[in-house]
Amino acid sequence: MSYKTDFGRVLGLGSAKQGTGHFWSQRVTAVALIPILIFAIWPLDAAVGLSYEEVRAIYASPFNAIMLILLIAVGFRHMQLGLQVVIEDYVSNPAVRTAALLANTMFCALFGLTGVFAVAKIAFAG
Amino acid sequence: MADVNRGNRPLSPFMIGPYYRPQWTSMLSIVHRITGCALALGAVLIVWWLLAAASGPDYFASADWVVTSWLGQLVLFGCLWALLYHFCNGIRHLIWDTGLLLEVDKAELAGKMTVVASVVLTLLVWII
Numbered sequence: 271m272s273y274k275t276d277f278g279r280v281l282g283l284g285s286a287k288q289g290t291g292h293f294w295s296q297r298v299t300a301v302a303l304i305p306i307l308i309f310a311i312w313p314l315d316a317a318v319g320l321s322y323e324e325v326r327a328i329y330a331s332p333f334n335a336i337m338l339i340l341l342i343a344v345g346f347r348h349m350q351l352g353l354q355v356v357i358e359d360y361v362s363n364p365a366v367r368t369a370a371l372l373a374n375t376m377f378c379a380l381f382g383l384t385g386v387f388a389v390a391k392i393a394f395a396g
Numbered sequence: 397m398a399d400v401n402r403g404n405r406p407l408s409p410f411m412i413g414p415y416y417r418p419q420w421t422s423m424l425s426i427v428h429r430i431t432g433c434a435l436a437l438g439a440v441l442i443v444w445w446l447l448a449a450a451s452g453p454d455y456f457a458s459a460d461w462v463v464t465s466w467l468g469q470l471v472l473f474g475c476l477w478a479l480l481y482h483f484c485n486g487i488r489h490l491i492w493d494t495g496l497l498l499e500v501d502k503a504e505l506a507g508k509m510t511v512v513a514s515v516v517l518t519l520l521v522w523i524i
Binding site: 297300301303304307311312314315318319321322325326329338342345346349352353356381382384385387388389391392 | 429432433435436439440442443445446447449450453456457460463464472476479483486487489490493521522524
C-alpha cells in the first residue's frame, strides 16, 4: 500500500524518479532544432561529396562550425530521448531493457561528443 | 497502489490491421518513429565522415568514397528525406502540443501537407 498521491508522483516522486522532465526535454530540444537545422543543413548538404580541402574550408567558418556543433549536440540529445521511448515501448525484459537504455545513453554521448570534437578540430585548424 | 500488479498486466493488442484500418494519422505517426530511428544511423554516418575530415586526407578519402558511392548517395538521399519529414512532422507535433489541429480532418490535412512539404524540401535541398 503506497501513500503517495498521483500529484506526488507527477512532482517527480514516483517510481520513475522524474515527472515531466523527459517530455519537456524532448520538446525543448525539438524547438531548438528548428532554427539550428535551417542554418546547419545548407553548409552540410553542400559539404558532403566535396574534396578534403573544400570541406575543411566550409567548417573553418565559425558560423558553419557553430551551427553544426549545435546540430550534433542538441540532435544527439533529442535522439537519445527519442530512442529511449522506443526501447521502453518494445523491450519488455527488465535486464535487456536496462542494458539497452544504458547502451543508448552511452552511444549517443560517444557519437555526439565525437562529432563535436571533429567539427571543433577542423574549425580550430582552419 | 498503482504498481501492485507490475509486470503482470495485460498488454493492449496491436490495433492496426485486425481492429483499425490504416489511417493517415496512425501511419504518419509510425513513419515519424521509423524516420527517427533511421536518422540515428544517418547521424552516425555523418559523424564518421566528419571524424575522417578531422583526421587527415587518407582517412577522408575512404569516407568520401563511401558517401559518394551510389549506395552512399541513396542512403544520404533517404536520410535527407527522413530528416525533413521528421522536421515537418515534428512541427505538426509541436502545434498539437498547443492544443491546435487536433480535429481529425485538420490533423489529416496537416499530415498530408507534411508529406508534400517533406518531398518538396528534400528535392529543394538536394538540388541546390
